[in-house]
Amino acid sequence: MSEAILTPIEKKPMNFTLPVVGAFGAFFGIFVGAANGSVLLGIVLGFALAAGLAFVAMEVLDKSQERMARYGLVALFVVAGFLLGGVPGIVLGALIGWFFGWLIYWIGEGRYRARLVPYLTGGQVLWHYSFRVLCGAIFVFLITPILVVMPLSFNAEDFFTFTPEMLRFDPEGYSLKHYRDFFTSDDWQQAVWNSVKIAPAATLLSVSFGTLAAIGLSQPHVPGRRLIMAILISPMIVPLIISAAGMYFFYSRIGLQGTYLGVVLAHAALGIPFVIITVTATLVGFDRSLTRAAANMGADPVTTFFRVQMPLILPGVISGGLFAFITSFDEVVVVIFVGSANQQTLPWQMFTGLREQISPTILAVATILVGISIALLTVVEILRRRSERLRGMSPG
Amino acid sequence: MKLSKTLMVTSALTVAAAGGVYAAGHGMADSMTLVSWGGAYQSSQQKAYVEPYLAMNEGVTATWDESSAEAVAKLRAMNEAGNITWDLVDVVAADAIRLCDEGLAMEIDADELLAAAPDGTSAEDDFGDLLVSDCFIPQIVYSTTFGYRTDMVPEGVDAPSQICDVFDLEKYPGKRALEKRSINNMEWALLCDGVAKDDVYDVLETDEGQDQALAKLDTIKDEVIWWSAGADTPQLLADGEIFMGSTYNGRLFSVIEEQDQPVAMMWDAQIFDLDGWIIPEGLPEDRLARVKDFVTFATDTQRLADQSKYISYGPARQSSAPLVGQHADLGIDMAPHMPTDPENAKNTFLYNYEFWADYRDDIEAKFQAWLAQ
Numbered sequence: 001m002s003e004a005i006l007t008p009i010e011k012k013p014m015n016f017t018l019p020v021v022g023a024f025g026a027f028f029g030i031f032v033g034a035a036n037g038s039v040l041l042g043i044v045l046g047f048a049l050a051a052g053l054a055f056v057a058m059e060v061l062d063k064s065q066e067r068m069a070r071y072g073l074v075a076l077f078v079v080a081g082f083l084l085g086g087v088p089g090i091v092l093g094a095l096i097g098w099f100f101g102w103l104i105y106w107i108g109e110g111r112y113r114a115r116l117v118p119y120l121t122g123g124q125v126l127w128h129y130s131f132r133v134l135c136g137a138i139f140v141f142l143i144t145p146i147l148v149v150m151p152l153s154f155n156a157e158d159f160f161t162f163t164p165e166m167l168r169f170d171p172e173g174y175s176l177k178h179y180r181d182f183f184t185s186d187d188w189q190q191a192v193w194n195s196v197k198i199a200p201a202a203t204l205l206s207v208s209f210g211t212l213a214a215i216g217l218s219q220p221h222v223p224g225r226r227l228i229m230a231i232l233i234s235p236m237i238v239p240l241i242i243s244a245a246g247m248y249f250f251y252s253r254i255g256l257q258g259t260y261l262g263v264v265l266a267h268a269a270l271g272i273p274f275v276i277i278t279v280t281a282t283l284v285g286f287d288r289s290l291t292r293a294a295a296n297m298g299a300d301p302v303t304t305f306f307r308v309q310m311p312l313i314l315p316g317v318i319s320g321g322l323f324a325f326i327t328s329f330d331e332v333v334v335v336i337f338v339g340s341a342n343q344q345t346l347p348w349q350m351f352t353g354l355r356e357q358i359s360p361t362i363l364a365v366a367t368i369l370v371g372i373s374i375a376l377l378t379v380v381e382i383l384r385r386r387s388e389r390l391r392g393m394s395p396g
Numbered sequence: 397m398k399l400s401k402t403l404m405v406t407s408a409l410t411v412a413a414a415g416g417v418y419a420a421g422h423g424m425a426d427s428m429t430l431v432s433w434g435g436a437y438q439s440s441q442q443k444a445y446v447e448p449y450l451a452m453n454e455g456v457t458a459t460w461d462e463s464s465a466e467a468v469a470k471l472r473a474m475n476e477a478g479n480i481t482w483d484l485v486d487v488v489a490a491d492a493i494r495l496c497d498e499g500l501a502m503e504i505d506a507d508e509l510l511a512a513a514p515d516g517t518s519a520e521d522d523f524g525d526l527l528v529s530d531c532f533i534p535q536i537v538y539s540t541t542f543g544y545r546t547d548m549v550p551e552g553v554d555a556p557s558q559i560c561d562v563f564d565l566e567k568y569p570g571k572r573a574l575e576k577r578s579i580n581n582m583e584w585a586l587l588c589d590g591v592a593k594d595d596v597y598d599v600l601e602t603d604e605g606q607d608q609a610l611a612k613l614d615t616i617k618d619e620v621i622w623w624s625a626g627a628d629t630p631q632l633l634a635d636g637e638i639f640m641g642s643t644y645n646g647r648l649f650s651v652i653e654e655q656d657q658p659v660a661m662m663w664d665a666q667i668f669d670l671d672g673w674i675i676p677e678g679l680p681e682d683r684l685a686r687v688k689d690f691v692t693f694a695t696d697t698q699r700l701a702d703q704s705k706y707i708s709y710g711p712a713r714q715s716s717a718p719l720v721g722q723h724a725d726l727g728i729d730m731a732p733h734m735p736t737d738p739e740n741a742k743n744t745f746l747y748n749y750e751f752w753a754d755y756r757d758d759i760e761a762k763f764q765a766w767l768a769q
Contacts, residue, residue, distance in 0.1 A: 157634070159635065159655070248477065249476070252479040340429065355627075356435045
């Protein structure tokens with residue numbers, strides 16, 4: 001549907017095309033100018049260059065030469081990029097050249113209106129596109145820190161620095177040594193092992209208790225259920241440092257501080273609210289007459305729960321469990337208080353490593369964790385779709 | 397399956413977990429939790445005396461907790477909760493003095509606990525003035541000093557060699573990194589504002605003196621990046637973000653010799669400080685016996701000299717100095733890289749514990765207020 005042309009398009013006048021394309025040129029000029037010492041000069045030259053290119057493409061060349069003109073632009077920017085910035089300049093130049101080739105024709109030929117309804121005013125069209133650019137910018141803003149970390153983790157040096165070798169794409173500048181360090185260092189391996197032991201146990205406890213609590217609290221006849229709910233959810237609302245300090249003194253008294261069990265219980269308490277909230281949400285759509293029907297047919301409450309209720313609220317249980325797992329796996333404040341050196345988890349190790357020695361091993365670990373998170377979420381999403389399809393809930 | 401069994405035991409025994417099972421016959425616990433700073437310093441301790449000690453005492457295990465930076469706060473909390481999980485804590489001397497005053501660290505008798513030097517000199521004499529507190533067992537002398545990027549020295553100008561070059565923006569333009577606290581910075585500022593070395597602390601006692609130091613720091617404030625962790629300055633130097641910066645001399649050694657960065661040392665007006673162990677107050681008998689056994693071994697003449705094979709900090713014992721040898725991996729002589737080497741120690745300061753104990757709160761508050769302006 002998105003391919004349909006809603007509005008007939010026509011070539012725009014030069015007094016519109018040139019300033020708009022020029023403004024984009026000025027925007028890129030800021031960065032090139034800043035890199036070469038003069039922002040103002042960059043803006044002026046960027047504007048002039050972009051406007052000039054737009055003029056040539058629109059007025060001098062024929063419309064049938066569009067393909068040639070766009071390839072020419074890419075080639076031009078690649079050469080300019082190489083002269084200004086070497087190999088990375090080629091990549092950037094190619095991208096910018098492609099962008100301007102597209103932009104000039106998109107603006108100049110009025111194509112930007114083609115897929116919008118004809119009655120939109122100029123302001124509405126502008127907002128339509130700026131809104132999308134804004135959303136894209138927010139997305140980039142969120143994701144860039146993660147992407148920057150990845151190449152740095154292959155750094156051949158022991159610093160968080162893009163070395164000249166790396167920027168030249170010289171293989172000498174890259175190395176897997178930080179990954180080797182991660183896999184061979186006892187400290188890191190012990191931390192991984194601790195995290196792997198603590199997170200699933202805490203998740204199991206959170207899911208069991210959280211699901212039971214959610215089911216109980218969804219029964220209308222339970223007295224004081226709002227109060228109980230508020231208390232159970234409080235670990236999510238109370239600042240973590242306060243829970244942590246409280247747990248530290250309480251667990252010390254009863255001898256749980258510095259033990260595996262203590263850390264698991266603390267993390268379970270943090271995970272339970274997530275499970276309660278997601279399961280309560282799925283229970284809203286649960287038809288209670290089903291449990292009465294099951295009882296009517298002679299099933300006891302336990303059978304009813306596992307055969308009737310559980311399969312229907314499973315998506316809520318799984319996503320709650322996932323949140324509980326991530327909470328435990330990511331948690332650093334509570335474990336520093338409740339755990340001892342024997343329970344150092346991965347986030348704890350990363351925290352101390354970052355404070356005492358800024359070593360790219362942390363970046364290697366971060367990259368591995370991002371990879372695992374992506375894999376985990378993908379698997380869960382695939383499973384969810386599959387179960388929806390099997391149960392006929394979606395046509396997919 | 398041994399592991400899960402151990403876990404069950406620890407969950408059941410809970411508090412006793414840190415102490416572990418009693419070693420038969422000796423009355424000593426067979427595990428220790430050592431607290432240190434992490435990084436290269438902790439690994440020098442691991443190699444110089446923890447590994448040899450564990451090799452000599454089979455069945456004993458040592459666990460590191462990298463919490464020295466917050467040792468004072470954590471020990472207070474442990475004391476409050478009546479649950480001391482640490483056996484031996486590595487702290488700077490100033491923290492040792494505080495912990496000792498608060499009764500959180502155990503007072504020791506140096507001659508009784510620590511080994512005598514090979515020539516028979518008593519431990520008390522061998523450590524000498526460095527026993528700055530009744531609870532403190534010194535290990536190393538380190539210094540806070542400057543490093544600069546050799547490739548950022550302006551053309552036709554000599555490389556910086558005086559502390560006052562840090563304050564000379566005309567001759568040495570560029571960013572500097574200074575620690576985000578008053579200690580050391582105030583002394584350097586006064587020294588470069590015409591105050592004689594012997595008068596620095598007399599001047600710093602007065603309000604006018606403090607203002608004078610801050611006014612001097614004001615002249616470079618716009619060009620300063622403030623650091624708070626020892627790893628910051630090495631990272632900034634490697635990045636080329638700064639021209640010069642202060643940090644611990646061992647960190648600079650690692651940047652220069654191990655990481656091969658274009659950085660050089662500027663030893664002028666380096667400020668000496670001490671780092672060492674304290675034993676927390678209130679350990680159970682068996683754990684205390686183990687820690688005492690370990691600490692006697694770990695601070696003997698040979699072990700402290702061995703530590704300097706891995707990091708360029710000076711051993712705290714006089715008798716260790718002649719035994720300082722070569723770097724374990726690089727094979728270079730370590731003596732010239734020690735802050736205490738005569739070549740490097742031409743102009744030095746010793747961290748003035750008494751002065752800073754009295755004036756730290758006031759001056760620090762003033763400094764932080766100035767920073768926020």
